Amino acid sequence: ALLSVGCPAFNEEETLGGFAAEVEAVMRALAQPFEIVFVNDGSRDATLARMMSIRAARGNVTIVDLSRNFGKEIATTAGLDHAKGDAVVVMDADLQDPPELIAAMIDGWREGYDVVYARRRKRRGDGPVKRLTAALFYRLMKRIGSVDMPENVGDFRLMSRKAVDAVCALRERHRFMKGIFAWIGFPSKAVDYDRAPRSAGQTKWNYWRLINLSIEGITSSTIAPLRISTYLGFATALAAFLFGAYFVAKTLLHGDPVAGFPTLIVVMLFLGGVQLMVLGVIGEYLGRVFNETKARPLYFATSVMPSAPSALENAPRANPRTMDG
Ligand code: UDP
Ligand code: MG
Numbered sequence: 001a002l003l004s005v006g007c008p009a010f011n012e013e014e015t016l017g018g019f020a021a022e023v024e025a026v027m028r029a030l031a032q033p034f035e036i037v038f039v040n041d042g043s044r045d046a047t048l049a050r051m052m053s054i055r056a057a058r059g060n061v062t063i064v065d066l067s068r069n070f071g072k073e074i075a076t077t078a079g080l081d082h083a084k085g086d087a088v089v090v091m092d093a094d095l096q097d098p099p100e101l102i103a104a105m106i107d108g109w110r111e112g113y114d115v116v117y118a119r120r121r122k123r124r125g126d127g128p129v130k131r132l133t134a135a136l137f138y139r140l141m142k143r144i145g146s147v148d149m150p151e152n153v154g155d156f157r158l159m160s161r162k163a164v165d166a167v168c169a170l171r172e173r174h175r176f177m178k179g180i181f182a183w184i185g186f187p188s189k190a191v192d193y194d195r196a197p198r199s200a201g202q203t204k205w206n207y208w209r210l211i212n213l214s215i216e217g218i219t220s221s222t223i224a225p226l227r228i229s230t231y232l233g234f235a236t237a238l239a240a241f242l243f244g245a246y247f248v249a250k251t252l253l254h255g256d257p258v259a260g261f262p263t264l265i266v267v268m269l270f271l272g273g274v275q276l277m278v279l280g281v282i283g284e285y286l287g288r289v290f291n292e293t294k295a296r297p298l299y300f301a302t303s304v305m306p307s308a309p310s311a312l313e314n315a316p317r318a319n320p321r322t323m324d325g
């Protein structure tokens with residue numbers, strides 16, 4: 001059975017050589033036929049040249065060169081689209097996803113699981129703030145989401161052909177991969193590992209992007225915020241009613257001195273704020289409807305360089321040429 005290793009890469013010239021070498025070492029130890037599917041996500045450095053020299057050194061490398069930077073989620077999908085394997089492993093180029101884990105994933109696959117995902121035991125590369133925000137996000141998703149999203153699980157996973165086809169069948173533009181992976185279901189199993197810090201290069205996730213990713217994650221997998229807006233509206237109306245009743249009672253008991261200007265301004269700003277916030281929530285969903293109705297293709301590829309079929313038939317040779325170009 002052929003295994004594909006899908007790897008999205010954006011400005012990863014420093015990490016690709018080591019990545020390919022490590023993946024190959026693991027596959028050789030397992031005597032597992034494999035291909036690597038590199039997706040160049042509009043890199044502005046020598047990433048594509050790196051991929052091509054790795055591909056030239058061995059035949060079992062597919063390169064999907066996207067026409068611009070589409071983001072990791074779409075790049076990952078492009079990799080799945082072009083993977084030929086009976087199972088596909090998705091992993092990052094920066095070696096934060098240890099290739100050694102693929103062995104355990106293949107074991108799970110042979111046991112009959114369609115999805116074997118890697119679960120981080122601890123987040124060594126992340127600071128305390130990132131850990132806390134991540135924990136809060138998962139707690140929120142568990143509360144309001146309709147499917148269970150396993151905690152401390154990234155994109156690093158093995159999927160059977162069945163699961164890959166399921167993921168590829170979901171062509172929504174707003175792709176929150178964690179949500180999509182959770183939504184397709186299938187018998188799944190976790191393997192635990194320690195996440196290492198990046199081997200080289202810079203992470204592309206600053207806090208602003210993480211906040212936006214969280215909003216994306218929530219709005220693309222649940223409409224709970226709309227429901228919450230409704231409740232918020234009811235709560236505000238109820239509060240206004242009680243407030244009104246209080247004023248009626250107060251006027252009847254104590255007469256009618258002029259109500260304070262501060263109270264007025266606070267109430268007005270509060271109501272205005274709530275309205276704008278709820279409008280924003282509706283707008284988020286409306287924007288998504290807009291994007292989805294355009295029904296554009298997810299990405300365009302400048303070129304696709306397939307792996308050589310002859311290179312996929314056999315397990316890696318005992319002593320092949322090195323893969324880092
Ligand atoms: N990546 C990508 N397109 C992007 C951003 C990232 O293909 O627009 C790739 C990147 O090259 C890497 C993976 O996604 O292989 C994870 O990126 P990163 O290491 O920056 O994220 P983190 O590990 O911090 O989650
Ligand atoms: Mg990383």
